[in-house]
Amino acid sequence: MPRILKIDPQEANYTRLKPAAEVLLDGGVVAGPTETYYGLMASAGSPEALERIATLKGRPEDKPLLLLLDTPLRVVCYARSVPDVVNELAERFWPGPLTLLLKAHLSLHPALIGPQGTVGLRVEGLAAIRMLVRATDRAVTGTSANPSGQPPAETAEQVADYFGDKVDLILDAGRLAGGLPSTVVDATITPPRLVRPGVVSAEDLRAVIPDLRE
Numbered sequence: 001m002p003r004i005l006k007i008d009p010q011e012a013n014y015t016r017l018k019p020a021a022e023v024l025l026d027g028g029v030v031a032g033p034t035e036t037y038y039g040l041m042a043s044a045g046s047p048e049a050l051e052r053i054a055t056l057k058g059r060p061e062d063k064p065l066l067l068l069l070d071t072p073l074r075v076v077c078y079a080r081s082v083p084d085v086v087n088e089l090a091e092r093f094w095p096g097p098l099t100l101l102l103k104a105h106l107s108l109h110p111a112l113i114g115p116q117g118t119v120g121l122r123v124e125g126l127a128a129i130r131m132l133v134r135a136t137d138r139a140v141t142g143t144s145a146n147p148s149g150q151p152p153a154e155t156a157e158q159v160a161d162y163f164g165d166k167v168d169l170i171l172d173a174g175r176l177a178g179g180l181p182s183t184v185v186d187a188t189i190t191p192p193r194l195v196r197p198g199v200v201s202a203e204d205l206r207a208v209i210p211d212l213r214e
Contacts, residue, residue, distance in 0.1 A: 032171035066120035
């Protein structure tokens with residue numbers, strides 16, 4: 001069984017998260033909470049950990065791993081162009097369950113880059129995960145903690161059942177809310193296109209992007 005560390009996802013501090021940060025900086029894999037389900041987290045700068053997650057997920061190569069950020073200021077570290085609409089969407093919906101597809105820096109690991117050369121970025125709504133990103137100074141992956149084709153995990157116990165000691169540490173935040181996934185918008189085109197409906201509705205998006213494509 002992997003090590004399990006209980007946390008309050010909205011009040012965790014750096015001291016409490018230090019073991020998880022150390023695992024990530026050492027190239028390991030952490031499972032932890034997001035606003036909906038548990039996710040598998042590896043540092044964006046750890047190729048071996050990214051490949052481990054892709055293997056654990058059994059994820060097709062054309063479905064890249066999205067990245068969780070602590071602040072919109074970190075977008076430029078992973079996207080090589082940032083249209084003005086991204087700043088408008090970030091101001092309205094981040095932190096929160098909106099994932100934006102942007103043109104990826106070519107130096108990113110292939111597991112993070114989609115077939116169209118994009119990377120998915122989101123500023124995570126949970127304070128603990130934003131703090132974890134800040135502690136490692138790297139974005140972390142946020143793909144759901146389940147093998148492809150299985151239901152996403154809502155509890156730390158479900159994560160352990162799925163993966164056992166194939167993950168190095170589980171941040172246990174109790175049972176999560178589940179529900180709809182993050183909304184995905186392709187911001188590489190004008191006007192942007194709704195790729196995946198989710199928590200943020202098309203109506204809410206149109207308050208910022210009146211001509212949103214669907």
